[in-house]
Amino acid sequence: MKLFNSLTGKEEIFTPVKPNEISMYVCGPTVYNYIHIGNARPVVFFDVVKRYFKYLGCKVTYVSNITDVDDKIIDEAQKLNIDEKLLTQTFTEAFIKDTLALGSDLPDLMPKATNYITDMIFYINDLIEKGYAYQSGDSVYFRVQKIGHYGALSKQVLENLNVGARIDVDSQKETPFDFTLWKQTQTGLAFESPWGKGRPGWHTECAVMNHSIFNHLIDIHGGGSDLKFPHHENEMAQSCAHDNHELANTWMHVGRLDFGNEKMSKSIGNIILVKDLLENYEYQSFRLLLLSHHYRQPINYSDxxxxxxxxxxxxxxxxxxxxxxxxxxxxxxxxxxxxxxxxxxxxxxxxxxxxxxxxxxxxxxxxxxxxxxxxxxxxxxxxxxxxxxxxLGIRLDLMPLSDEQIERYQAWQQARAEKRYSDADRIRMELVDLGLL
Incomplete structure (x- = not known):
């Protein structure tokens, strides 16, 4: 088998870390709203990846996380004037429902970030002790420039990154490129830590959950192409610093599903929710659309x-x-x-x-x-x-025929053969009502 590795930028022979065992981590949803059809593409594709490896006889451990602490969640909960935990529980359940409605199986594990806060605190403290992280003001930051090959995954040159556009401006940082591991906060869900009450950075959440669950170099890390930078780049940087490996042997990224030649975005509002699409179409039709395009290529969706x-x-x-x-x-x-x-x-x-x-x-x-x-x-x-x-996760859902249905079908065939057209038409209508024609 050959897989395209985003890290090396080329197709490579795929060899699992452990023979006949596949470890796979795919970045999951931030649960503050329903998923749209662009979010659905990785859900469908990596479900097929797991199905195929299982068909080949491999034992597969497929992990996809739930981000249930995040600024977007806090903002949405405040806007709706509801508790954050109620918001995340509601949309975690909605995500599971949509995943199953798409014909995908649930991942083997769906870890929630809030269940790994203690692990995250220990992980960040290790990075500080190793000199890869530092506390400044009300936050803890990662020293990006200590990772000599930073940018290798996303093919970014550090000095060329656009500070203020893709990099948050923060005067507390040693350099503009450093990213947040922990930040103190007075708003929303917060946890006690050696650096003050606060919450972890998004990039740290995934890196720690991956480390805590697998605790070794995994076979595949996947997600949408828009996660390559900065999210996956920063995950890999932390793994290199903490565990001396690049987190995954193979990095796989799924192309975007655009709408009207523009990226789907909840903030812009140019989205079609999965639950709304499936009110009008069978999931098999949408799955066929996604899978008939190569997973790395973008799709411009239209009616x-x-x-x-x-x-x-x-x-x-x-x-x-x-x-x-x-x-x-x-x-x-x-x-x-x-x-x-x-x-x-x-x-x-x-x-x-x-x-x-x-x-x-x-x-x-x-x-x-x-x-x-x-x-x-x-x-x-x-x-x-x-x-x-x-x-491919496409079911036919055909029910076995009863003896009565078989007999009626045979009677229709016999009437046609004997040119008893009136009887044939009558039986044909019965078969239509039975769903056989």
Whole structure:
């Protein structure tokens, strides 16, 4: 398998730290609002990554955090005049509901930042003792310039960073590039610490949860491409200072899902919430849209694009439903797989998750299935497509046919064969009502 590593900027042979075990950490949501469809892209993609590794027989530990202490949370809670914990609980539950509605499984662990405050305090204190962090005024900062290769992940040159645009201006810092590990606060949720009552910085939350859960170099760290700098860069810097490794062997970043050629943003308001989209479309249609584009490439979402992939899904579903009925009517029970198609599927997935090529395999199988008249062939294509789609998190949700349904379908076929068109039309309407046609 080859994966594109954002840190090295090239595709590399992927070798797990431990044979047949995959450790993966993906940055999760800050729970102060519903997620939009741009937020959904990493949720869907890394779910497929886990599914594929499990299909290969690997033991996978997939961790995705919940950021439940943050300035955005405090601001939103104050605006709504509700308790922060109630806000984060409400939107954590909403995120879980949306994740499942998208056809994704929940990660193995979903650690909340507020459950790791003590670990964060010890971690920050270690960085201070090692000379990588310092207290100044009401905050603790990380000394960025002590990390000689800082900027390697995001391909940033430290001296060229735009202070005031992407770097917060703060007169308490030794240099403008240093970032906050802990800050004192009189507003919102706060915790006791050696540096005053306050809360941790966002970059420290993820670095510490990763360290506390895995406590070793992991295989994959992932998230959206917009997290590469400064969030992931600062996570990696802390890991280099604290643990003498770059946190992950492979860094994977998912391209943005834009709307109208502009980044989706809750602050701008140009967003479509996942829960709203799924009121109008089946999740399989949206999942198909996301996965048919290579995960590293941006997608410019539009209503027309969504309708295009909804039509694609309806065509797939119709073909699979007809094949399912044909197999059921023939009472054919053998499960066989097209090994050539499966090999092409694996080649595409092993090529940096080239799922657009996987869909070419799926469409080829559907085309052959539609042309076939032999139930053994139809069943082989059907089960091959079903397996591939299941690894992509796309379910068909077809219910087994009852004896009565099979009998009515056979009666319709016989009426057609005997040219009893009136009976055939009547039975056909029954089959439509039963959902078989």
């Amino acid at each position: 027309d694009l969504m309708k295009q992939f909804d039509n694609e899904w309806q065509r797939i579903k119709r073909a699979m439903k007809q094949a399912f009925v044909d197999i059921s009517i023939a009472r054919y029970k053998t499960v066989d797989i097209n090994l050539d198609a499966l090999e092409r599927f694996r080649e595409a997935m092993d090529d940096d998750f080239n799922i657009s090529n996987v869909m070419t395999v799926v469409y080829d199988q559907i085309k052959s299935m539609n042309r076939s008249k032999e139930v053994e062939e139809i069943a082989r294509y059907y089960h091959t497509i079903t397996l591939i789609l299941s690894i």
